[in-house]
Amino acid sequence: MDVLVCIKRVPDTGGAITLTDDGMGVDSRLLGHTVSPHEEAAVELAVQTAKATGGSATVLTVGTDDSIEQLRNAVALGCTSPVLVEVEPDRLGPADVAGMIADVVRRHEERGTSYGLVLLGNDAADTGDFQVGVRLAYELGRPVVTGVSRFEVDGEEVTARVESTDGTDVYRLPAPAVLTVMEGGVEPRYPSVPGRMKAKKAVVETVEPTHEPVGNGRVRLKLPPAPPTRVEILGEGASAAPAVVDLLEKLGVAR
Amino acid sequence: MSTRTALVLLEPTGGALSEVSAESLTFARHAAAEVHALVVGADASTLAEEAGRLGATVVHGAAATSGDAFSAYAPAAWAAAVVAAVEASGATLVLAAGTPRGNEVLAHVACRLGVAMAANVVQVDGDDGGSMVVSRQVLGGTALEEMRLTDRVALLTVAGHACEIEPAAAPAAAEVRPLDVALDPRDLVVRVVETVAGEPDASGALKSAKVVVGAGRGVGSADGFKEITDLADLLGGAVGVSRVVTSLGWRPHHEQVGQTGSRISPDVYIPCGISGAIQHWAGCSSAKTILAINTDAEAPMVTKAHYAVIGDLHEVVPAINEELRRRRG
Ligand SMILES: Cc1cc2nc3c(=O)[nH]c(=O)nc-3n(C[C@H](O)[C@H](O)[C@H](O)COP(=O)(O)OP(=O)(O)OC[C@H]3O[C@@H](n4cnc5c(N)ncnc54)[C@H](O)[C@@H]3O)c2cc1C
């Protein structure tokens, strides 16, 4: 089965976040970039599915040409034929992104590649709209399950598992389908040396966006005020134990 | 004051209103003049009193015109019920809890109505009846986005703990109205066919624990958790870990705390060997008291904590365990 996996380049914000002067985005000039852990899991599942079914795992992103870094990382992990829909993504909304992905799916179908599954993350690490996957499914008229941590493919039938507070919900649906992936079901692999070599040489298919974006309604971003440092140091090393237990008793949690 | 009618999709658990649904109803009351609720796949009449206490005047109970289509969760069918309830109530604002199902169903509704949806909203900043500006969590909750919703129906999911649950000033049992929903067979293609009971101690215990002992890269290996789990046991609490710990396979993913793990709000959180990256902080910042144990006095987890011990967790944690056991005699 041929699989398409969609990833989004986001700033790797481990520490403090700074906004751009106009407040419309994150100042990422000094930051590295990454993709969401959900998308890392989606890439892993795409690669595993392609291998198990004798198909391919194509990786796609909608963004500027900086995103080629994330596409190449996915190729190093086993994806092939990276696709970049080249557009400034800041003003795009989830409906725009879904429409652009759908156009690529249709175009590839005309060329003879039909994706049995399109995988996305459950939510993007930055904008967290929780909807591109569902919108894509409606664009393509395909069934969709969100928050999938694992799935199996048997011919044209997909069995998808979603972890919930009650246990694991099982869905059985026909391909072609759209799944959005939640991290936790698989452990993403590390790139191999041959994988990295392949990634360097991979030719990126660049696609022009097809429609005028409707946008995302963003007025501005704002940061909650940083909490003032209030920490009280109870001590250093093992000798702090009595002070710690005093505190736990005071808080009523050491019975 | 808003003149909107709001429709709130309830997510009952075991026949009762869940906390997140109670929050959504309270939130809706602040954002609208009148609040209706919708129940799918459960008995609306058993929820009417509680929903009424939280300000709903009408509870729509969805029933499929053919068969028992709502007996198992089917996101598209639930969305069809929401669309039917929007028509029946004339609502111009639809809310659901920012849970996996709340976000999923409203995303379907957004597609069916051809409108925008705002996920994880924490507050309404302004509303002139046609255009509404909301603040919603982005970047894993470390920043807010002000977003303008201008469609004929505004859709939003409410972030957890966005508001305190508050009964209405003049509570009265809500009127129950049956709602017939005509479903297309395609609405039932994606449907839960089976629910496999989870491990008894999956993330539920972590999310409800009064004490959580956190463990990060500083633990050093999968074998280094004995003292951590002992401390959690001594305090009657649960273990929560950083993503480094789950991605190295030291502990299962259901123990992960953070943006892509669980959000916890214990009375006391004791992160050991966790640096406090914002994605981790997103999951633990609502702990009432944080006591960090770290070798690095400058680690963000230490500077953001209420209390800290500077030192090697492999020395500090056993000493705490010993002191706890000694005082218990
Ligand atoms: C989109 C996205 C989503 C993410 N989601 C999550 C998430 O949900 N949860 C999450 O946790 N992370 C998440 N991350 C990862 C996050 O950015 C950090 O990489 C991760 O939290 C770091 O884990 P850590 O604190 O265990 O490790 P490190 O950052 O390596 O910190 C280790 C800490 O241990 C201390 N230490 C070392 N040895 C000892 C010792 N012997 N005794 C005491 N202290 C010691 C060090 O001083 C340091 O502070 C996400 C990242 C991205 C990009």
Ligand SMILES: Nc1ncnc2c1ncn2[C@@H]1O[C@H](COP(=O)(O)O)[C@@H](O)[C@H]1O
């Ligand atoms: N610009 C983009 N390019 C490719 N995929 C995207 C893009 N934006 C979102 N996605 C995919 O859609 C998922 C959900 O995003 P969202 O609905 O924005 O939270 C992400 O995890 C990605 O897999």
